[in-house]
Amino acid sequence: MVEMNKILDINPVDLLVTVEAGVITESVSKAVEHLNLFFPPDPGSMKSSTIGGNIAENAGGLRGLKYGVTKDYVNSIEIVLPTGEIVNMGSNTVKAVTGYNFVDLICGSEGTLGVITKATLGLLPIPADRASILSFFKDMTDAAKTVIDIVAQGVITATLEIVDKVTINAIEDFLKIGLDRTVGAMLLIEVDGQKGATEIEADIVLKVCKSNNALSVRKAKNSQERDKLWEARRAALSSLSRIKPSTILEDATVQRSRIVELVEAVDGIAQKYNIMIGTFGHAGDGNLHPTILTDLRIPEEAEKTEKAIEEIFKATIALGGTLSGEHGIGITKAQYLKLELSKPVYDLMEKVKNAFDPNNILNPGKMKCVWNS
């Protein structure tokens, strides 16, 4: 698939780009930059991930709160069905309600229904202005409350990222950019839009941070400082992964209003099992990445980790959330599907799979759960 890497058509009038499935995500935005356009979904792996993979995974990214995820930008696709037919699904019109919405079904189907070969994707104009804000808090609870309040004040930020103390220290160990190691949490916020509008929104964000007991809050003075802040955020996972040999990145997601409870639940689980968890993530989307740092080569550690993961999932579901916001179910999370899906819904999934792939030749075992209880 990686050899199918051509950008086939750029249509700036309709804000569309048509690509082969092996095109690297970042190169889509690069190809349309000169037209002042961009492709919003920006997963952390955008330098090496392919569009086909992003669609199959329904990949997210840092800008989900304002710009949504991959499925929000897929107009139409060409797929090869496991029964051999090459079909087109979806429409390149702004609206389309003709038949079932198969494109949304394929998005996030993890390669179980068909092989994506081509896609026509939506683009947006690059925002005229951006402002980044950095704020420190004494604990994750204050930071999470701030997240809820910012949106409640009517500001839909482009990004609204939370980073906990373990992760702040890991980033600082790696990058040495002068982050305050004593604080309990940090928020990294970006607003974008028309000049003037971003200033008004940034002011609201500053006020909300202060009213939630922020230890400090400031706007990035220039683009270099802004780039440095985002470099720090992008380095979160990799910095954590340097601490221990095994890094288990989870993807628990709740409604934004429940984020404080999720943060506290994860903290409780870390203490209960005496394991190291670094948490960061897209707090504005209610999507956290609690990251367990361990050494799976040690059997006791592996066992503790497995139990902790299951508890994180159960806590997430109890809060009305979902097992995975953007990373998918695959094989490792498949056994937990029954925590979230009802039996009739899971059965329906199996029927859909069977309708597309009667011979079960595409990714057998993915999203497949043994339902014996």
Added chain:
Amino acid sequence: MESEVKTKDKKNKFEILDKSDDLYICSRCGTCLAYCPIYKQTLNESFSPRGKMSLLEAINKGKLKYTDKVSEKLFTCTTCNLCKEECPSGVKLDEMINIAKSDLIYAGKYPEVLDMLKKRIKQAYNITFDSNAGRLDWTKQLPESDPEKYIKKEADVVYFVGCVSSFSPRSFGIPRSIVQDLDSAKVSYTLLGEEEWCCGFPLISSGIKDVIGDLVKHNIEAVKSKNAKLLVLSCPSCYHTWKYEYNKYSGKEIDFEILHISQYLLRLIKEGKIKLNSLSGKVTYHDPCDLGRNSGIYEEPREVIKSIPGLDFIDLPSNRELSNCCGGGGNLESINQTLASKIALAKADEIIETKADIVITSCQQCNRTIDSSLKKKKKETGTKVKVMDLPELVLQSIQEQKAEN
């Protein structure tokens, strides 16, 4: 052919079995796919850095054995180290791949060409089929062609020429320029002639570790016997080996200074010993992997270029830490010539994109691969870019004065 490289000392087991931390730290995130020159040309995951780590993890866990296929994948690497530079998790890919190469040598699964390489180095102390007595053949076409002039009993500076520049006629321009640069600066220097032995880099980078001790010992003694305060090298791989590996293998600190020619030229320019005169043209610079990323020398060559009046300098789109390999590294050319050539052509495209008239490099190997690929491009597209090594550019600038006088 009888196995030359397999070491006689029996190891208890493969080293990879004891060193698995980095194999686990590698989260297979795929960042390396965006940078690895091998992956970018083959689009084959099992040749990519993360693919190599997956293979090694399988070996570590006993799920896979060191086979010929595994060997092909591990040895297909330019050792450019861009993967390590960009790895977000800090995985020491270079160390892991070198450990695997050592294991593969022990397992008897390695490219045949290494047997020949080791044999030559062991017998003739250089990487070619020529006798080591030919180390100074390149001096014959110099204005002062008496090789005796270049071998002094004692001198302040020893210039270590390196095998490629000593024996490959395509590279003779580099040492010839260097001795003329040094002459112009009135430096007291000497060459080692046949007392210069291969530095050992081709063996170390292939995971062959049993001959290196003799080479290190001999070369250090050879430099010391000249009472030199400074050792200058023009080959980045020789430089890297002397600077970062020799201490390890000799077991003691080296007490003379070691500089790459780009650093030494800059020093001579700053001291006013080399007078540079105006040249013209748009110039770009290619960072050799062993000089830049692997030894941290980025600014000195640029400063030398910028000290020459009249030149218009432009960096390549990917420069310094992010410099793309020319394809000439890691014995890849002798293992997979087609692949090495594809990597070199991608480099040529990047150079042509800058619209420079001249590309400067500071490595005989990069010089040759870039020159070949630019010549191919010239045939296809008519684009003309000249390749020069840094000391050649400096000599041109020095001689420009002579022309003016």
